[in-house]
Amino acid sequence: MSARVGVLGANGRMGQVLLAATNNDGDTQLAGAYVRAHSQLLGVNVNNVVKGLSEHAEGLAFSAFDEQSQCDVLIDFTLPAGMLAHLDIAVAKGTPMVIGTTGLDEQQMQRLYDASEHIPVVFARNFSVGINLLLNLVQTAAQKMGDDADIEVFEAHHRHKIDAPSGTALALGEAIAEAKQWQHDDVAVYDRSQSEQAKSQKEIGYSVLRGGDIVGEHTAYFALMGERLELTHKASSRMTFAQGAVRAAKWVQNKQPGFYTMQEVLEL
Ligand SMILES: NC(=O)C1=CN([C@@H]2O[C@H](COP(=O)(O)OP(=O)(O)OC[C@H]3O[C@@H](n4cnc5c(N)ncnc54)[C@H](OP(=O)(O)O)[C@@H]3O)[C@@H](O)[C@H]2O)C=CC1
Numbered sequence: 001m002s003a004r005v006g007v008l009g010a011n012g013r014m015g016q017v018l019l020a021a022t023n024n025d026g027d028t029q030l031a032g033a034y035v036r037a038h039s040q041l042l043g044v045n046v047n048n049v050v051k052g053l054s055e056h057a058e059g060l061a062f063s064a065f066d067e068q069s070q071c072d073v074l075i076d077f078t079l080p081a082g083m084l085a086h087l088d089i090a091v092a093k094g095t096p097m098v099i100g101t102t103g104l105d106e107q108q109m110q111r112l113y114d115a116s117e118h119i120p121v122v123f124a125r126n127f128s129v130g131i132n133l134l135l136n137l138v139q140t141a142a143q144k145m146g147d148d149a150d151i152e153v154f155e156a157h158h159r160h161k162i163d164a165p166s167g168t169a170l171a172l173g174e175a176i177a178e179a180k181q182w183q184h185d186d187v188a189v190y191d192r193s194q195s196e197q198a199k200s201q202k203e204i205g206y207s208v209l210r211g212g213d214i215v216g217e218h219t220a221y222f223a224l225m226g227e228r229l230e231l232t233h234k235a236s237s238r239m240t241f242a243q244g245a246v247r248a249a250k251w252v253q254n255k256q257p258g259f260y261t262m263q264e265v266l267e268l
């Protein structure tokens, strides 16, 4: 039976692509397009806003998410505060969640871990296949390039992005730190403008570009004297993230409560 999927933040950049990805997947049914309680879209047919949906979406209108909402799985790409409010309802209802929202602080992450004791949660700061593979590749590079390698992570995104560095950049840095057996928070450097010293060997430096319509680009640098390795991923369509999230939604719908990663979904 096809999974009935509800999309939270359905009017967002990702939300609209998620509506299409859910609607176009043969194994999922778009069961809810949820917007905020005061949204002007409430009651508006999704086909009037998102073009190219199949006839399966006909008759579905944007609605507010609450305890009455009926779905097998929820997908959330919103903002931390909204996601946590959605999570509380999902826990109360026992509905599995796929979460792509980034910019969570430590306490907000703890709320996710706590919730995953009651419902299955797939959390990924990037749902593309390439980035999830890159999370493995940077660990190999971190181990093999040697202690002399300078490690930096660069990311570029569209002008509307709020959080920085991106969730993906931080995930790459954390994967590198794990491979080096470093504490990420001890080695992360976000700003060198006040530093009057050369960098140390035990650093992961982050740099950020915001501009135009860049969907998402990430590069991990491993720089030695005389050579440098650059591992780059470029997303050119949000559909890649949306299709990954729909894949995760199908995977998680019958899982036991727990905290799952996209690497587990992809068996990487
Ligand atoms: N993991 C991954 O693969 C990816 C993750 N992302 C992440 O997804 C998130 C969304 O990105 P994007 O779609 O570009 O952002 P948008 O700003 O376009 O969309 C955000 C959506 O969240 C809704 N929202 C915000 N706050 C709340 C709230 N308190 N309650 C309910 N709804 C809320 C907004 O509603 P309204 O319009 O009414 O404000 C909007 O629909 C970001 O964290 C981004 O980093 C993005 C791409 C890929």
Ligand SMILES: O=C(O)C1=N[C@H](C(=O)O)C[C@H](O)C1
Pocket (backbone or CB within 6 Å): 102, 125, 126, 157, 161, 165, 166, 167, 168, 169, 215, 216, 217
């Ligand atoms: O906000 C975005 O757009 C994206 N956010 C995610 C992140 O913060 O890493 C994933 C992707 O790069 C797009």
